Amino acid sequence: MRFVVTPPAPVSVPVVGTEDRFPIRRVYCVGRNYEEHAKEMGFTGREPPFFFLKPADAIVVVDAGSTGSMAYPSLTHNLHHEIELVVAVGTGGKNIQAADAHQHIFGYAVGLDMTRRDLQNEMKKQGRPWCIGKGFDQSAPIGPITPVAQAGDIDNAEIYLQVGGQDRQRSHVSKLIWNIAETIAHLSAAWELQPGDLIYTGTPEGVAAVVAGDTMTGGVTGLESLSVKVV
Ligand code: MN
Numbered sequence: 001m002r003f004v005v006t007p008p009a010p011v012s013v014p015v016v017g018t019e020d021r022f023p024i025r026r027v028y029c030v031g032r033n034y035e036e037h038a039k040e041m042g043f044t045g046r047e048p049p050f051f052f053l054k055p056a057d058a059i060v061v062v063d064a065g066s067t068g069s070m071a072y073p074s075l076t077h078n079l080h081h082e083i084e085l086v087v088a089v090g091t092g093g094k095n096i097q098a099a100d101a102h103q104h105i106f107g108y109a110v111g112l113d114m115t116r117r118d119l120q121n122e123m124k125k126q127g128r129p130w131c132i133g134k135g136f137d138q139s140a141p142i143g144p145i146t147p148v149a150q151a152g153d154i155d156n157a158e159i160y161l162q163v164g165g166q167d168r169q170r171s172h173v174s175k176l177i178w179n180i181a182e183t184i185a186h187l188s189a190a191w192e193l194q195p196g197d198l199i200y201t202g203t204p205e206g207v208a209a210v211v212a213g214d215t216m217t218g219g220v221t222g223l224e225s226l227s228v229k230v231v
Contacts (some may be wrong), residue, residue: 004089011056013109014063014144015090016224019144022088022106022145023197028187029055029084029113029134033177033202035166040205042150049186051180052130054113054200060228067227072212079230082167082203083161083218085154086111087180089199092228096190101181104193110150110218110226111142112161113200117209140200144227146227152222153181161218171204172190 003069012021034040038047062068072079090106092125099125112136120133154173169219179188183201210216219225 007055008057009027011059013059013061015107015148016064016144016146020037023196024056024059025194026197027056027058027140027198027200028191029200030178030202032042033172034175034204035177036171036175037203037207038177038207039208048178049183051187051190052134054135054140058135058137058139058140062141062143062225062226062228064144067215067229068141068230069231070141071113072161072230073114073116073136073138074229075132076118077140078116078118079115079211080115080207081161081163081168081216082113082114082115082207083159083222084200084203085157085159086142087171087184087201089193089197090195092197093194094196096184096186096188096193097180098181098185101184102148105148105180106195107145107147107219108154108223109142109145110220110223111140111198111200112216112218112226112228113203114139114141115207125127136142141228142198144187145222156224157221157223159204159218159220162208163214163216168208169204169218175204176201177228206217
């Protein structure tokens with residue numbers, strides 16, 4: 001087959017304990033999925049989950065034990081970190097029941113939903129799409145994927161982010177408003193999930209700005225940690 005321009009390189013993430021890689025199809029994200037973060041964003045109460053997407057090539061792959069880098073993005077003066085548990089979908093489906101959801105999970109990783117908060121807030125105010133605030137280049141750093149069997153009790157894991165060694169975010173996955181199974185149920189009612197999809201499940205409270213030179217280190221108990229320097 002001949003293409004009229006060079007096809008984009010496939011995006012993939014390393015899998016812990018193997019040379020094999022997990023190919024990325026889509027990157028789904030859940031908004032405001034921890035109560036204390038919803039409050040700091042000015043919202044209260046349990047609302048139905050809502051979703052947005054990032055381009056697959058917004059992924060920044062960071063290998064185990066190394067520090068990745070992301071460029072400070074254009075147009076913003078308020079780049080925020082959002083540490084998140086990421087679900088890697090291994091088996092697709094639509095209208096998946098929460099009780100069956102875990103059968104569709106290949107594994108888990110630690111990710112950062114980097115956000116141009118000033119642009120996102122402006123788009124919110126104007127009722128416009130969030131793409132420019134959320135879906136920019138290099139907006140989705142991620143560490144290696146740990147297969148489910150090796151990941152431990154993720155639903156009760158601790159999640160944290162430090163900047164320059166100081167705590168910024170620290171919570172537990174058990175505090176998700178919509179847990180992993182419920183999120184998959186809701187998401188698969190709106191889109192048919194496919195192998196290779198990632199789901200950034202939302203961030204706990206403590207989101208704040210980073211600047212060039214900052215190093216963010218985050219983790220979820222049982223998974224490879226993620227370290228990224230803003231350059
Ligand atoms: Mn987020």
